[in-house]
Amino acid sequence: MTLTVYNTLTRKKEPFTTIEEGKVKMYCCGITVYDYCHLGHARTCIIWDVVRRYLQWHGYNVTYIQNFTDIDDKILNRARKEKTTMEAVSERFIEAYFEDMERLGVQKADAYPRATHTLNGIQRLVSELEAKGYAYASNGDVYYNVHQFKPYGKLSGRKLEDLQAGASGRVNLEDSEASKKKDPADFAVWKSAKPGEPAWDSPWGKGRPGWHIECSAMVRERLGETIDIHVGGSDLIFPHHENEIAQSEAATGQPLARYWLHNGMVKVGGEKMSKSLGNFTTIRELLEKIDPMAVRLFILQAHYRKPVDFTDEALAAATNGWQTLSEGLLFGFQHGTTLGFKGDMLELLPKFVKRFNNAVDDDFNFAGGLAVLFEIAKELRKEGNLLVHQGNTETNSEILEKQWYTLRTLASVLGLEADRNQLQSEPSDGLNDTAIETLIEQRKEARKNKNFAESDRIRDELKEQGIILVDQPGGLTSWHRG
Template sequence: MFKIYNTLNRKIEDFVPLEDGKVKFYSCGPTVYNYVHIGNLRAYIFVDLLKRYLKYRGFNVTHVMNITDVDDKTIRDSQQAGQSLQEFTEFYHQAFLEDLRALNITPPDVEAKATDHIVEMVVLIRVLMEKGFAYESNGSIYFRISSFPGYGKLANLEAQDLKQNSDGRLDVKDEYDKEHIHDFVLWKSWDEGDGKVFWETEIGKGRPGWHIECSAMSMKYLGESLDLHAGGVDLLFPHHTNEIAQSEAATGKPFVKYWAHNAHLMVEGKKMSKSLNNFFTLRDLTAQGMNPLLIKLELMKAHYRQEANFSVAGVEEAKRTVEKFLNLLIDLDAVATEKAGGENVEQLIAATREKFVAAMDDDLNVALGLAVMIEFVNEANKLTKSLSREAAEQIKKFIWEIDAVLGFIQPLYAAYQEKVKAVASDAEVTKMLQDRVRLRSEKNFAAADALRDQLLIKGIVVNDTADGWSVRLRNVV
């Protein structure tokens, strides 16, 4: 049975969704005012791994993610850029989607933009006001945390721990309008700084606060109680804490059964910080020639609740791991003849699957899951010389089965095949290969070997086979 650490109860629990076989899953998406950095990407990769594994375990997952396209930062930066809020945020929204594609992260079933759901937020805020959980002050509306017992339970906070404005999203001027310093804004009345960004609604002219969007949109698409809510640990307080308060105050029902949070990311052993200028984006790293899927493996390989470290050396190590998988797949493709061998393959696959599932069932222990798969590749390599075509196909099929969870092997393999195809259709290379065959048939082996060496310099390895030749590339990644 799949077990997961539930932040709400601070322990690893059996994962039993509210409705048998179905998982209502919400994760917090980006604020689209800039490119996301690799610390954010770690969270999206974790969410995707979790989703992929739940699907692998047979759950029917519905995943909803928000896009925050209105807040202080998007308004401020769109004004500085001289663009409309919509034009400005859509640019970074598209850039975010490009990053997800490059990392082979599966898109959510529903992607919800905050600005498309103002009506739902207004309805929710009105309910909170009617029930006495929210109040209006100078045109803005605030959540009254003293009215909600258990506020801060998720973050394990006592009232005295609650820090003012810990996420920096509130204007200092708001503080004077609130009954209590910890109350947070649900609806922000328009002021001149907002420029053209406002909505005229029954609760006034203004715009929503950040936290209310996730409550309104998650409940719209998934219902009042969700199974699973995930995100980076930096969202635990105040964002997720406030989501719980808003949602449960409005519905009187538990909002989320399981909360899952991934730990922080370090870069080259150091905390990410403005002064170190190490908030790398995917674009920064790919511009240095790094393959996004190797970056993905580097960001995924540590247990999600452990602080991870991103390093150039780690990306190099990821490359060596990927090479092992790809070299095996390429060798398996080269198994052409019918041989009797491979009786052990089924056993090896069954034993590996069992170990992989045991690792991942244990709170998504991907570090162990990866180790299990690398061990499998090593074992399978020993068998490739004596495999039947059928056994080779079984091994490949199993790798694809597991890669439905890991999500980095298939696109790299496809990219390799594309490169081989390009090489094979290159006129100069084709001529060299044909010349080499002719030279060999003329028993001019010295000249044939010289051609082989020239091809090797181009990164092309030629193997002679029973029915001609096969080529592979020296650099598989």
């Protein structure tokens, strides 16, 4: 099966082909560094990390660029509040970003350009737009004239005549600023200096770049005029990515990107995540309670374009699922000596690889790929249980080693890796996953027979072992280690 991707620009799935054979140029709109990363950032960064890994698995040489927006009203506001500088706030949260991403297993991009490091390229791009009649100066500001770019709205599907005043993204325009524009939908590509704010010299006077122009300049400087894939959260489709297209394509006359991919938004308990609702959770707060690999698993179990809802039950189920995968991934380290594993370079089992590829080739359906991993992991867990309790396995060791090698290889494509230290840290008298699930089945049977005393006894026994049960609709029971 050929890799197909859903292109936001064309609103359909398309076969994936690259500008240059065997190479992928990929740009991700990164974070504005004024606070710790939250669940939305976790999803975005994990999804595009795995897309990059999967393209590399397919043999592509991927150049992956992710920017930092290090000048923004939110950064300046935090700097004022903390009586520090914009640079100090940015550096602090860039460092925190790398700490969080390392814990989540997100590989580093090939480069992390910053807006403040790209000022020459930004000013050059603004000058080109002005010279071509797509931008105009107005009392120290420079605005993009959206009516000059006829395809404006092609990414988001919005019609120019329907756009409301002030559609310039993050800046709430005051009346004095709005009066500088030829049309309410025009947006700033250069903003004149305000008292007490950082500013740089420019042909239009001291000022700083608008948000949208930053990414256009960074893409061009790092990857060229046309790239293969431009990605980001679906909240960036309009106005940010729409404006990027308008700026870049007006300047170069070339498409900015062949494929536009967007991940869905994150909800918490069914509601949009926000500080005002009190459901705002940072990555580091989440990782105090949940294994980073369980977070990766949770995110990959939903299709990347769909919304995802962080709930306690869903995270508990992901933790349960990760226990299963982790047992499979650790199988050879735990039983390899007993089974006589040779540890040589092994062949991957084609039937699993083919099913994995067929699933994920359909617009990065990672959930379908995970189903293959779970199938292998459960088989290995069963064989491990037989080995522990009966002293032998049903499958010969050569096949088991290939299954284990295949599981580890495919899991690494998704960035899922088990910690071998678990083998030393788990108490010898603790319950393994198989024993836990056996007890859960016994409890289920007891409840079915209305033997609630026995049901409660099993729950209490598990609780004493640190196992928390979560009864779900439809008679299902998930569990996690407390």
